[in-house]
Amino acid sequence: MEQGLSGTIGVVVVAAGRGERAGASVEGPKQYRRIGGRPVIWHTLKAFLDWPKSGPIAVVIHPDDRALLDQAVADLPAREELIIVTGGATRQASVLNGLRALQGHGVNYVMIQDGVRPFVNGDLLERVAAGLAAGHVAILPAVPVSDTIKRADASGVITATVPRHDLHAAQTPQSFFYDTILGAHERAAEEKAMAFTDDASIAEWAGIPVHLVEGSIDNVKLTVQRDIAMADEKLKGLALPDVRTGNGYDVHQLEAGDGVTLCGIFIPHDQKLKGHSDADVALHALTDALLATCGAGDIGDHFPPSDMRWKGAPSRIFLEHAARIVQAAGGTIMNADISLIAEAPKIGPHRQAMREKLAEILDISLDRCSVKATTNETIGFVGRREGIAAIATATVVYRGA
Structure with a gap:
């Protein structure tokens, strides 16, 4: 355990979405599409199972996907230790279900990871853990925005060029002191506050300071079909050195x-x-x-x-x-x-x-x-x-x- 960490790091892997932008596939939603011969979620889960600091892992899935998940993780080590949770109507609700599932497991910190970010690695996890060890209650891995950002009106006309010197693209695992983020999620649910696109946004809304750590350019989220095809090509290249x-x-x-x-x-x-x-x-x-x-x-x-x-x-x-x-x-x-x-x-x-x-x-x-x-x-x-x-x-x- 990192110096300064005094407890267990739980993990919530969010994989309940339908992934419409990735298009239809006989393999199911994008988290079950195959890249490098394995389902996307297999790669994501294996990264955490291989990381020695991982504690209990809650996998949040759609109620229709239990058979797909069982098949996807059939050959993963310690698969029987995964906590399988049914997701809600929104990502926010799904994360809350995953957080609640970790109650009673002695979790002090939690990492919340998109199931469709299969290239998360140990180096990134160590940086996030080091941020928690330093006493930061909320950690966001991110990379600086490199593209020029434009703002446009409804007709598609550019209205402004947005300065990018302080802009960052958020990644996961977004990580927190467990009780703090669970409390923020519970409060957001009670107040029906639903305008959040990630867990760091909920922390910000709740007045919790969020600290950046260096993300990874490889830690991409697979969103559309081309993302999945490129990930497959990358893993095949890694498999054949x-x-x-x-x-x-x-x-x-x-x-x-x-x-x-x-x-x-x-x-x-x-x-x-x-x-x-x-x-x-x-x-x-x-x-x-x-x-x-x-x-x-x-x-x-x-x-x-x-x-x-x-x-x-x-x-x-x-x-x-x-x-x-x-x-x-x-x-x-x-x-x-x-x-x-x-x-x-x-x-x-x-x-x-x-x-x-x-x-x-x-x-x-x-x-x-x-x-x-x-x-x-x-x-x-x-x-x-x-x-x-x-x-x-x-x-x-x-x-x-």
Whole structure:
């Protein structure tokens, strides 16, 4: 539990609507439409069931939808612990039914979530919980409005441009001290105050200060058919990760010297590698492999040998640059593998240090870094000790659209 939270967080998931704007479907209302192979409400409920701070969860449904809900959650863990509640004629009435259903369950705080926001995640829930832990009685996750907002008259003529610097788009879960929001809802019902579009509005009406926390641009509400189609496409993209493999090859000539630098490790030797930079053939090959995973050209495009800035430069600069390009494109480096082909010097005594250097440069774990070496059996330019070659392979996972 977050420091400052002293009790149980209950959840009300509101899923009693008919969703007319999403159009008719044999699957039923939009909360039961399938995205990524599962009903929308399955994704929403799973997010809360997976969150370790969730307490009892009340699911508010239409009286005709019990069979649809049972089918939707059939394979969810702890589904038998869900509290199933029948909704009312309005969203406001449905939320009140859900709040009442949590009475007697030892709830101190409550999160009220739209059933058709399937992309709510643990990071957002933690931010909301932190707001409650700070002592704020009402928390509203929201994102700043980015579009220009216009006001128009009944004929469709623009009458004003609304300043947007202080405008925010409200999301859920809107979260509260339980007794406070239950009391506000009960009072609104008694006074037949019905002009509320969300629970934060009821809190404002009741004089309860509502504090904003950062929402999530992914936490969208599925309203129309296109929203559902886009959510389905997104989840299918996540289910099939974009895994890419890049290859790189480089070779540098050997000449008289005092040692070679390979994988960022200097090895004393009676020869050195000839090149504009430090001629680290291994890191050059790996740089090309990483760039290949996002179609970003090769090392020469980014660090041309004609540019004197790179004369004698350590090749880790090139590899770090390629890693930043991959990360900016949404990639996560999963594996780096280098094969060195050389008659000398011996690579074995330095392999561990090389792997550790790769892990440091790429900021990945050691088990994801591999360095291998072989000779060329005295054949060709490598066999004659005229040069050293390197072959590198990089595996990168890119985020789905």
